[in-house]
Amino acid sequence: AQTVTQSQPEMSVQEAETVTLSCTYDTSESNYYLFWYKQPPSRQMILVIRQEAYKQQNATENRFSVNFQKAAKSFSLKISDSQLGDTAMYFCAFIITSGTYKYIFGTGTRLKVLA
Amino acid sequence: GAGVSQSPSNKVTEKGKDVELRCDPISGHTALYWYRQSLGQGLEFLIYFQGNSAPDKSGLPSDRFSAERTGGSVSTLTIQRTQQEDSAVYLCASSLSRQPHYEQYFGPGTRLTVT
Numbered sequence: 001a002q003t004v005t006q007s008q009p010e011m012s013v014q015e016a017e018t019v020t021l022s023c024t025y026d027t028s029e030s031n032y033y034l035f036w037y038k039q040p041p042s043r044q045m046i047l048v049i050r051q052e053a054y055k056q057q058n059a060t061e062n063r064f065s066v067n068f069q070k071a072a073k074s075f076s077l078k079i080s081d082s083q084l085g086d087t088a089m090y091f092c093a094f095i096i097t098s099g100t101y102k103y104i105f106g107t108g109t110r111l112k113v114l115a
Numbered sequence: 116g117a118g119v120s121q122s123p124s125n126k127v128t129e130k131g132k133d134v135e136l137r138c139d140p141i142s143g144h145t146a147l148y149w150y151r152q153s154l155g156q157g158l159e160f161l162i163y164f165q166g167n168s169a170p171d172k173s174g175l176p177s178d179r180f181s182a183e184r185t186g187g188s189v190s191t192l193t194i195q196r197t198q199q200e201d202s203a204v205y206l207c208a209s210s211l212s213r214q215p216h217y218e219q220y221f222g223p224g225t226r227l228t229v230t
Contacts, residue, residue, distance in 0.1 A: 004157070033215040044118070045206065045221040052216070091157060095215040100171060103148070105157035 002027045004092050004106035012112045013082045020067075021077045021109045023092030031097045034068065036077045039108075040088040048090070051075065082113045117141070119222035121207050127228045128197055136192040136225045140209030148210075148219060149182055149192050153203040161205075164190060165213045197229045 004025045013019035025034070036048040051059045051068050058066050063080045075094075079086055089108045096102040120139045128134050140147050149161040160174040164184040175181070179197075184190040194201055204226050208219040 006157075044223050045208075047218045050216070050218075093158070097215060100173060101163070101213065101215075103150075103158075103160040103163075103174075105150075105159070107155065107157040 002029075002094075002096060002102055002104045004094065004104050006090075006092055006106040006109050008109045009107075010110045010112070012114055013079075014114050015082055015084060017082055018078060018080045019082055019111065021079075021090055021092075021111065023075045023077070023106060025073050025075060025092070025094055025104070027073075027094070027096060027104075029096045029098045033095045033097065034066075034075045035093045035095070036064070036066070036075075037091045037093060037105075038086075038088045039091065040085075045091070049077065053094075079111075084113050084115060087111060087113045119207055119209050119220050121205075121222040121225050123225060124223065125226045125228075127230060130199060130229055131196055133193065133195045134197055134227065136194075136205050136227070138190045138192070138207030138209075138222060140188065140190070140207070141220055142188075144209035144211055144220070145187065146210045146213045146217070146219075147184060147190050148208045149190070150206045150208065151176075151203045152206055152224070158206065161192070163213065194227075197227075199229050202227055202229045 032053045034051045039045045067076045092106040145166045147164045150158040163171040179195045182192045204224040206224045207222045210217040210219045
């Protein structure tokens with residue numbers, strides 16, 4: 001079975017500090033994409049960052065970067081210089097692209113950035 | 116331009132009643148997805164539409180759930196004989212294509228409460 005595990009239900013970080021959100025996943029498939037989504041309070045879910053599993057280079061988007069360890073099936077998100085607007089629920093997810101696509105999401109990590 | 120819209124934003128219904136949830140995707144997006152977000156859970160994939168192709172219904176939890184997409188645009192998710200465990204936020208997303216490198220854009224969701 002395909003699963004995504006986010007072991008940190010809640011986290012907090014001081015403004016301007018760096019925080020890392022963990023995510024591990026399990027699949028026997030070789031073709032997939034990994035994602036981090038952000039869901040701010042009472043606002044719509046938006047894509048933060050995307051990683052193709054066949055790429056070794058870690059994806060980065062401004063203050064957001066990932067540490068993708070394929071062998072360990074780990075996909076953590078690092079947020080640098082945290083801002084108050086980063087306060088949100090963060091979901092790790094992957095899409096398996098072998099045969100029928102499968103969309104698997106984790107249970108989320110609630111991040112609070114403290115002033 | 117306009118994003119994905121969903122209606123109603125909130126729906127309270129009595130157990131056993133049928134409900135219809137509506138999703139208006141971004142114009143030109145051929146792929147449309149429905150997810151369910153239960154309290155404390157991640158997103159659960161329900162169904163996916165791509166253009167005129169047969170939908171991928173693999174995530175629908177029971178035969179009480181059905182969805183259609185008319186004219187390749189608006190989609191309606193119908194839940195018949197609602198149960199209390201159907202209470203959740205139902206999210207719709209659309210993308211230019213099902214290919215995972217195309218970003219999914221999410222709507223604000225419909226919060227369904229079954230009493």
